[in-house]
Amino acid sequence: MAGAAQYSDERAREIIAAHMGLEGPAMPILHAIQEEFGYVPDAAVRQMAEALNISRAEMHGVVTFYHDFRRAPHGRHTLKICRAESCQSMGAERQARAFLDKLKLDWGGTTPDGALTVEPIYCLGLCAHSPSALYDGEPIGCVDAERLDEIAAEARD
Amino acid sequence: MAKLYIPLDMAAVAMGADKLAAAVAQEAAARGEKIEIVRNGSRGMLWLEPLIEVETPAGRVGYGPAKVKDVASLFDAGFLAGGAHRLSIGIVDEHPWMKKQNRVTFVRCGVIDPLSVAEYEAHDGFKGLKRAFEVGPAAVVEEVTKSGLRGRGGAGFPTGIKWKTVADCPPGQKYVVVNADEGDSGTFADRMIMEGDPLSLIEGMLICGYAVGASKGYVYLRSEYPIVAKVFQSAIEKALEAGWLGANIKGSGFDFDVELRIGAGAYVCGEETSLLESLEGKRGIVRAKPPLPAHVGLFGKPTVINNVLSMATIPMIMEKGAKHYADLGVGRSRGTMPLQIAGNVKYGGLFETDFGIPLGTVVNEIAGGTRSGRPVRAVQVGGPLGAYVPVSLFDLPIDYEAFAAKDSLIGHGGLVVFDDTVDMSWMARFGMEFCAIESCGKCTPCRLGSTRGVETIDKIRSGQDIDANIDLLKDLCHTMKFGSLCALGGFAPYPVESALRHFPEDFRKPALEAAE
Numbered sequence: 001m002a003g004a005a006q007y008s009d010e011r012a013r014e015i016i017a018a019h020m021g022l023e024g025p026a027m028p029i030l031h032a033i034q035e036e037f038g039y040v041p042d043a044a045v046r047q048m049a050e051a052l053n054i055s056r057a058e059m060h061g062v063v064t065f066y067h068d069f070r071r072a073p074h075g076r077h078t079l080k081i082c083r084a085e086s087c088q089s090m091g092a093e094r095q096a097r098a099f100l101d102k103l104k105l106d107w108g109g110t111t112p113d114g115a116l117t118v119e120p121i122y123c124l125g126l127c128a129h130s131p132s133a134l135y136d137g138e139p140i141g142c143v144d145a146e147r148l149d150e151i152a153a154e155a156r157d
Numbered sequence: 158m159a160k161l162y163i164p165l166d167m168a169a170v171a172m173g174a175d176k177l178a179a180a181v182a183q184e185a186a187a188r189g190e191k192i193e194i195v196r197n198g199s200r201g202m203l204w205l206e207p208l209i210e211v212e213t214p215a216g217r218v219g220y221g222p223a224k225v226k227d228v229a230s231l232f233d234a235g236f237l238a239g240g241a242h243r244l245s246i247g248i249v250d251e252h253p254w255m256k257k258q259n260r261v262t263f264v265r266c267g268v269i270d271p272l273s274v275a276e277y278e279a280h281d282g283f284k285g286l287k288r289a290f291e292v293g294p295a296a297v298v299e300e301v302t303k304s305g306l307r308g309r310g311g312a313g314f315p316t317g318i319k320w321k322t323v324a325d326c327p328p329g330q331k332y333v334v335v336n337a338d339e340g341d342s343g344t345f346a347d348r349m350i351m352e353g354d355p356l357s358l359i360e361g362m363l364i365c366g367y368a369v370g371a372s373k374g375y376v377y378l379r380s381e382y383p384i385v386a387k388v389f390q391s392a393i394e395k396a397l398e399a400g401w402l403g404a405n406i407k408g409s410g411f412d413f414d415v416e417l418r419i420g421a422g423a424y425v426c427g428e429e430t431s432l433l434e435s436l437e438g439k440r441g442i443v444r445a446k447p448p449l450p451a452h453v454g455l456f457g458k459p460t461v462i463n464n465v466l467s468m469a470t471i472p473m474i475m476e477k478g479a480k481h482y483a484d485l486g487v488g489r490s491r492g493t494m495p496l497q498i499a500g501n502v503k504y505g506g507l508f509e510t511d512f513g514i515p516l517g518t519v520v521n522e523i524a525g526g527t528r529s530g531r532p533v534r535a536v537q538v539g540g541p542l543g544a545y546v547p548v549s550l551f552d553l554p555i556d557y558e559a560f561a562a563k564d565s566l567i568g569h570g571g572l573v574v575f576d577d578t579v580d581m582s583w584m585a586r587f588g589m590e591f592c593a594i595e596s597c598g599k600c601t602p603c604r605l606g607s608t609r610g611v612e613t614i615d616k617i618r619s620g621q622d623i624d625a626n627i628d629l630l631k632d633l634c635h636t637m638k639f640g641s642l643c644a645l646g647g648f649a650p651y652p653v654e655s656a657l658r659h660f661p662e663d664f665r666k667p668a669l670e671a672a673e
């Protein structure tokens with residue numbers, strides 16, 4: 001993600017502390033950690049386990065359960081392409097496959113220059129404009145091969 | 158000063174609404190025209206997005222789908238006064254798509270400024286809550302039960318009965334939880350109402366909290382909906398400022414707070430007990446029932462958990478009375494269903510109608526057939542756990558029981574249309590793959606069965622022992638249906654079995670080729 005901060009224990013502790021007043025604070029903390037550092041570093045997981053008074057294994061289990069939480073830094077930009085049924089009805093699967101092949105990537109892969117990570121997503125609620133995608137949080141409807149190529153080029157700059 | 162509406166709805170934004178709004182503002186400034194742009198929800202005619210609406214004495218005139226490149230010509234055509242233009246659809250309320258609907262849950266969506274408490278109130282907002290305060294908690298539960306409202310999240314459980322269970326629990330900490338995880342492909346009604354009329358959801362939660370004796374509500378929203386998160390969070394703040402949330406609401410002595418929580422991309426967290434686990438900060442592993450969440454729910458406390466649409470319909474029921482709602486619909490499917498028309502269709506969008514409309518009418522007449530122009534072959538109704546319905550069953554009415562009788566389901570009301578190029582054995586494979594990706598892992602039939610299902614369909618698709626493998630696949634479906642704890646593993650067989658039943662030829666392609 002663009003603009004992610006370098007990990008520091010101190011900053012992680014601050015983020016955790018800011019959420020400790022909530023009931024069931026784990027998910028909001030994980031989102032805030034990922035927002036700050038671009039992923040959920042192991043060191044932050046350790047800090048969280050301590051603060052929430054649960055075992056490290058348990059905390060690790062929570063992080064790995066959810067598709068959204070990344071265990072390592074990603075590309076500078078993220079493109080999520082919808083693979084669910086409605087988008088498939090408009091040829092999304094074939095289009096995505098061709099795009100991935102062109103970039104020599106598999107789902108979840110990052111281009112060698114670290115510019116772009118391409119992930120699958122299962123429905124963006126844009127099913128009347130299938131196929132759809134989400135580029136760095138920006139929704140895109142009726143996405144075609146040309147638009148995908150533009151995004152790949154944009155990410156490189 | 159001309160008043161314009163350009164949606165903030167995610168689908169409209171995905172088609173360029175933000176850039177369009179900026180371009181319209183800029184062009185108006187350059188021409189010295191004074192305008193006000195309201196960012197509304199979508200009217201639901203999604204194929205027309207971005208749709209610009211202009212207020213005129215005759216009503217709101219629509220122009221869509223409008224692109225940045227159309228802006229100058231719209232001004233030239235005098236669109237600020239409703240002038241004629243290639244993109245004009247005339248008076249929006251007179252459009253056949255709007256006229257054919259019966260909007261109950263979505264009556265305000267796209268009409269008002271979603272973040273104006275004053276406009277919400279001017280459009281009958283908070284009347285339902287005021288009436289609830291007048292009649293008292295027990296009468297509210299009674300009214301919701303009498304309305305016949307059934308949960309719109311998929312299972313169709315009577316909402317009033319759920320509320321009564323929680324209301325009957327001894328007083329103490331109780332919770333209201335709204336399920337805004339909307340993970341089904343082909344659905345977007347929760348998203349649209351939360352972007353277009355978020356205060357109706359807040360009002361529904363208030364009425365529920367008052368009825369069951371809860372003072373805290375959570376909304377669990379999927380992370381794929383960033384615009385909803387922004388809009389709904391500001392709606393909470395606006396409601397607080399206006400005294401519709403917080404302590405002693407409008408002097409009623411009733412306290413209630415709403416908190417928004419964001420999921421993290423797990424489809425199974427739409428299942429109510431998995432959702433509660435996730436809210437508590439755990440892995441979203443499904444809980445065994447009993448105990449019901451109504452007895453032992455969030456943090457072990459009695460909890461009402463309802464879908465967004467169920468909750469957002471409550472204010473209308475309280476305002477107009479149970480009978481008004483119960484008089485609509487057919488059989489045990491009372492009221493209206495906001496249908497979501499998606500996939501390969503000419504006119505996709507949100508279409509709210511009384512239960513009972515035939516599926517074929519929706520697909521052929523309302524949706525106008527396929528976008529590709531090819532014949533319709535199948536419609537998946539009710540999301541990834543719903544059956545593929547063939548054209549031969551198009552006279553099926555939208556009704557929970559009628560669909561169940563055909564081993565199908567209505568679910569959250571999403572219709573995904575496929576043309577004749579669809580490969581149904583591939584879609585069946587995808588259904589199993591999706592179940593494997595999203596399984597919470599608690600039970601073997603779902604966790605392992607789905608992976609075995611993918612492998613078996615791969616064998617069938619490559620022409621290996623087709624008959625034996627189809628039998629194996631059917632057997633696997635049976636085991637998953639009856640041996641799974643929740644409806645992810647339990648319903649994943651529906652799309653697979655329906656594909657096998659209605660489109661058997663798609664599982665025999667290699668064999669046919671080999672025979673030639």
Ligand SMILES: Cc1cc2nc3c(=O)[nH]c(=O)nc-3n(C[C@H](O)[C@H](O)[C@H](O)COP(=O)(O)O)c2cc1C
Pocket residue numbers: 307308309310311312313314316336337338339340341424425426427428429430462463464465467468643644645
């Ligand atoms: C795998 C799975 C996913 C589900 N996803 C959702 C969902 O996204 N939204 C929803 O409201 N209900 C979903 N449900 C249904 C819920 O478990 C539950 O029935 C519903 O939230 C109850 O609210 P209602 O009675 O208002 O429908 C899902 C169920 C399963 C098994």
Ligand code: SF4
Pocket residue numbers: 425443595596597598599600601603604641642643644645646647
């Ligand atoms: S059926 Fe699947 S998702 Fe549901 S509890 Fe079992 S393993 Fe979990």
Ligand code: FES
Pocket residue numbers: 082083084085086087088122123124125126127130131132342343344
């Ligand atoms: S299936 Fe792709 S946006 Fe819904």
Ligand code: FES
Pocket residue numbers: 599600601602640641642
């Ligand atoms: S193995 Fe757990 S319910 Fe079947």
